[in-house]
């Protein structure tokens with residue numbers, strides 16, 4: 165378990181050097197749109213850079229100086245499916261964002277919703293030697309966790325200590341300096357397919373940038389849309405994207421579970437396209453303009469011009485459809501997604517938490533009536549979440565489809581995985597692990 | 610009909626080429642930007658000044674160019690002065706002025722230093738005062754008030770022409786050039802010409818006989834007549850003494866040639882000296898007035 169943090173340590177070092185240079189690119193690799201922000205950091209905030217655990221990465225104030233969004237190509241289900249296409253799309257956003265910022269950036273943090281995220285809860289126990297908990301004890305307890313079999317070709321994306329317990333006193337954020345005998349830690353790790361990260365790293369490298377970090381879209385969406393209370397008391401953020409729907413459960417300010425479903429708004433569009441016999445572009449337009457999920461009496465009389473591709477056949481080109489019919493096409497798919505999410509949340513044990521709040525975000529969450537439908541299927545407290553406001557973010561990026569992008573910017577400025585800073589105990593910190601880490605970096609970057 | 614436009618439009622990919630992307634990043638790199646915005650201009654400036662100051666040839670060329678340009682403006686015919694007209698001067702003086710003014714006609718208005726010219730002309734001894742102006746038609750007009758010669762003064766074998774006030778006008782090569790001017794001789798004689806003038810005022814006729822006025826001891830005058838008669842005037846009240854002598858001379862015999870000196874220095878006791886030969890004559894005609 166000793167080499168668990170090597171990837172994070174390497175990326176963390178890169179992120180720190182990016183912060184020192186003062187510029188960082190943020191990339192949200194979505195299935196329908198790719199967004200990019202250029203952040204400029206105004207130096208470390210001295211008031212926050214104390215020697216506490218919580219701010220080791222140097223939280224700093226930042227502002228958005230460049231931004232760009234493009235339609236994504238070569239990306240399906242939140243992961244890269246065609247390298248060339250994806251590379252060109254990434255290059256497009258990077259160029260326009262850097263041009264707008266008038267600033268050259270060399271480091272990039274990316275997030276994606278695919279890669280089949282899987283959550284694991286780990287537990288480690290260690291005996292305290294000198295009664296007082298010190299840094300070495302935390303390092304020891306972190307390395308004492310048994311890593312489960314995460315499967316072949318998978319990589320740890322996030323690993324965060326969620327909870328410390330000292331002699332039956334649970335819920336400690338920072339146990340250092342406290343007195344006790346047994347130190348207990350709950351660690352949450354999120355794994356994704358290594359190929360997804362590797363493809364992403366390759367594309368970024370082809371654009372002459374260095375990958376300084378990767379994050380799960382589910383996690384960063386939660387960071388930007390959940391308010392502090394929700395993060396503290398327990399809530400789930402569901403990001404309805406284009407190719408996938410991902411969710412993350414937050415408790416005590418930490419993500420404790422995350423996952424995704426390979427269904428999203430694009431499937432709804434495809435259903436409409438099939439059901440109404442119109443091209444995808446037209447179906448998308450109909451969906452965003454007239455779509456809905458709760459049918460009322462008036463919808464039976466609300467006629468929608470389908471139009472579609474001009475075939476020359478007047479009868480075919482001037483078809484109309486009532487809104488109820490459209491809702492009839494859209495609703496089953498959304499219900500399916502919501503039910504899948506509910507099933508996974510049940511497995512994760514979310515329904516055993518005291519507070520059950522659901523925050524819906526992502527592009528598809530703008531569908532009218534989704535909150536009503538979700539409150540019937542998922543639970544009572546449902547709201548549509550929009551991302552937090554960050555400094556100098558253009559208005560166009562404040563919609564719910566950009567919550568992953570904004571969350572990633574927050575994540576870059578205030579990373580939560582500061583635990584990598586603890587030196588590993590000498591016994592387990594062998595040269596083998598270092599070599600392995602170096603090899604991993606050489607292979608992938 | 611189905612339009613082809615839609616299909617074609619979809620093919621357009623906004624992605625920049627990898628070359629243009631790299632170029633953009635290169636141009637945005639901070640070091641290159643610093644070089645382009647600050648380094649290069651200052652380098653050019655530095656090199657330029659270096660070349661300029663090292664290469665005197667260039668500087669000379671620029672000087673020549675500047676001069677040429679200046680010439681072009683200065684030497685426009687409108688600004689050129691073709692001739693100098695000298696008024697109020699004798700030919701001799703006019704020639705002298707022409708020689709002395711440092712100008713080669715035609716000359717430009719801008720190259721003319723009127724003040725200096727004025728000084729030069731005024732410094733000519735024969736010129737009492739001068740005024741210089743430039744007329745619209747491009748003529749340098751010099752108006753001169755010339756000093757008129759009144760005396761000729763010999764001192765140490767040098768002949769000079771003086772005006773009424775004793776101011777030096779010019780050197781004279783010989784007495785013959787100015788036969789009509791009275792000759793004055795002696796150290797500092799020029800300072801006392803007014804006395805000669807006052808003497809001459811009423812006795813012009815008599816003074817035709819005077820060959821020279823001699824200043825003696827820088828305080829009194831001797832008159833030497835044609836027949837070598839020397840009249841010694843007193844220092845003070847010489848006019849009265851002279852008038853008295855003229856009264857004594859009513860008969861006209863006083864200056865006849867017997868006398869070599871008439872001494873009027875003691876006004877109440879004038880003395881005469883008789884020439885050797887004349888003494889005999891005197892003895893024969895001892896009935897004379899003396």
Ligand SMILES: Nc1ncnc2c1ncn2[C@@H]1O[C@H](COP(=O)(O)OP(=O)(O)OP(=O)(O)O)[C@@H](O)[C@H]1O
Nearest residue numbers: 194195196197405406407408429430527528530565
């Ligand atoms: N006003 C709207 N009403 C309904 N659906 C919408 C609306 N606006 C966008 N969408 C849908 O949202 C989806 C895109 O959402 P989003 O931008 O969050 O996805 P993404 O981040 O690109 O994909 P992913 O996160 O799954 O990789 C598209 O399917 C689009 O049809």
Ligand SMILES: [Mg+2]
Nearest residue numbers: 194381405568
């Ligand atoms: Mg997304």
